Amino acid sequence: MTMILDGYRSTWETSETDDLRDLTRSFMAKEVVPNQQRWAEAHQVDREFWNKAGEAGLLCISIPEEYGGGGGTFAHEAVILQEQGFVGDAAWANSVHSTIIAHYINAIGTEEQKRKWLPGMASGDIVAAIAMTEPGTGSDLQNVATKAVRDGDEYVINGAKTFISNGTHADIVIIVARTNDQPGAKGLSLIVAEVADLPGFSRGRVLDKVGQRGQDTRELFFENMRVPVENVLGGEEGRGFVHLMQQLPQERLSIAVGAAAVCEYAVREATAYAKEREAFGTPILSFQNTKFVLAECATEAYSVRAFTDHLVAEHIAGRLTTEQASAGKYWATDAQNRVVDRCLQVFGGYGYMLEFPIARMYTDARVQKIYGGTNEIMKELISRGL
Numbered sequence: 001m002t003m004i005l006d007g008y009r010s011t012w013e014t015s016e017t018d019d020l021r022d023l024t025r026s027f028m029a030k031e032v033v034p035n036q037q038r039w040a041e042a043h044q045v046d047r048e049f050w051n052k053a054g055e056a057g058l059l060c061i062s063i064p065e066e067y068g069g070g071g072g073t074f075a076h077e078a079v080i081l082q083e084q085g086f087v088g089d090a091a092w093a094n095s096v097h098s099t100i101i102a103h104y105i106n107a108i109g110t111e112e113q114k115r116k117w118l119p120g121m122a123s124g125d126i127v128a129a130i131a132m133t134e135p136g137t138g139s140d141l142q143n144v145a146t147k148a149v150r151d152g153d154e155y156v157i158n159g160a161k162t163f164i165s166n167g168t169h170a171d172i173v174i175i176v177a178r179t180n181d182q183p184g185a186k187g188l189s190l191i192v193a194e195v196a197d198l199p200g201f202s203r204g205r206v207l208d209k210v211g212q213r214g215q216d217t218r219e220l221f222f223e224n225m226r227v228p229v230e231n232v233l234g235g236e237e238g239r240g241f242v243h244l245m246q247q248l249p250q251e252r253l254s255i256a257v258g259a260a261a262v263c264e265y266a267v268r269e270a271t272a273y274a275k276e277r278e279a280f281g282t283p284i285l286s287f288q289n290t291k292f293v294l295a296e297c298a299t300e301a302y303s304v305r306a307f308t309d310h311l312v313a314e315h316i317a318g319r320l321t322t323e324q325a326s327a328g329k330y331w332a333t334d335a336q337n338r339v340v341d342r343c344l345q346v347f348g349g350y351g352y353m354l355e356f357p358i359a360r361m362y363t364d365a366r367v368q369k370i371y372g373g374t375n376e377i378m379k380e381l382i383s384r385g386l
Contacts, residue, residue, distance in 0.1 A: 085261025091214025167218030
């Protein structure tokens with residue numbers, strides 16, 4: 001860490017989260033860091049990596065133990081998100097699998113649905129994806145066009161989704177689909193499809209992204225795909241948009257937590273490099289410009305960490321609002337892009353080489369301002385509470 005952050009401790013941390021941090025840090029060092037380049041080239045993590053994470057107890061850590069989870073809180077999720085950020089990893093989409101999707105099922109699902117899917121998600125035997133975005137629909141979820149028409153005890157689903165994280169490995173997909181002809185949000189439902197060998201389901205191309213190249217992201221297609229009616233999440237049609245709005249604050253907070261961690265990692269990497277790299281016979285850290293840039297970046301990283309930590313504490317206490325989560329998401333991801341960009345400059349030409357983590361951080365950061373709701377949408381949501 002940078003000196004200004006040495007000894008920093010979040011108010012929500014406990015001896016239990018300390019133990020989890022040690023475990024997660026060791027896991028990242030052993031199972032993630034050595035594989036980052038290979039995963040980037042393959043555009044996916046290894047399928048068995050999910051099982052390794054499950055065996056380590058890192059999947060679904062804040063899901064109740066009765067469903068196979070760790071029985072923790074969002075504090076435990078935050079520790080894993082931070083430690084992943086501290087090694088600059090953007091390949092493992094655990095935040096989608098555990099922090100987002102598992103909580104849709106836990107909060108909304110019927111008892112039968114929870115017992116059917118959550119234990120497998122916790123072990124890594126089931127990898128989960130959520131399909132919201134469509135080729136013509138991004139942040140405006142009320143305009144989702146994918147249709148699920150009831151035919152007896154099944155839905156017949158037709159449509160296409162894009163930018164789907166875990167799209168390659170997904171065993172189950174929560175699909176945002178229109179189940180009736182009511183306009184806007186009223187017609188939407190969340191339907192869980194068990195997609196292994198499911199007729200009518202197909203995975204499109206692996207998307208060639210600017211960054212996060214190790215994360216498997218694909219298009220998904222549904223052509224007369226049949227899913228049991230009992231798989232509508234929560235057992236009730238037409239509640240999909242409400243459920244999405246209820247869960248989005250945690251998703252946005254998780255993005256903010258990861259962004260804050262990457263800010264710290266970028267400053268640490270740039271500071272270490274500035275101490276070693278020499279110009280005109282002296283380390284570049286001795287130059288005033290370099291010192292001032294890193295001082296400013298370290299201060300910004302500190303302020304973002306403090307802000308997001310406050311939001312984590314509010315969320316654990318059950319007080320996090322939509323406006324607060326939106327503010328955290330937009331502010332932290334904007335800061336991530338600023339800090340990483342300035343730290344990359346410290347590396348000079350080497351900062352543009354993908355063999356250096358700072359270059360990967362640079363390309364990985366840009367999408368943070370887009371997914372989970374664009375930062376422009378975040379400002380719109382914040383303004384509604386003014």
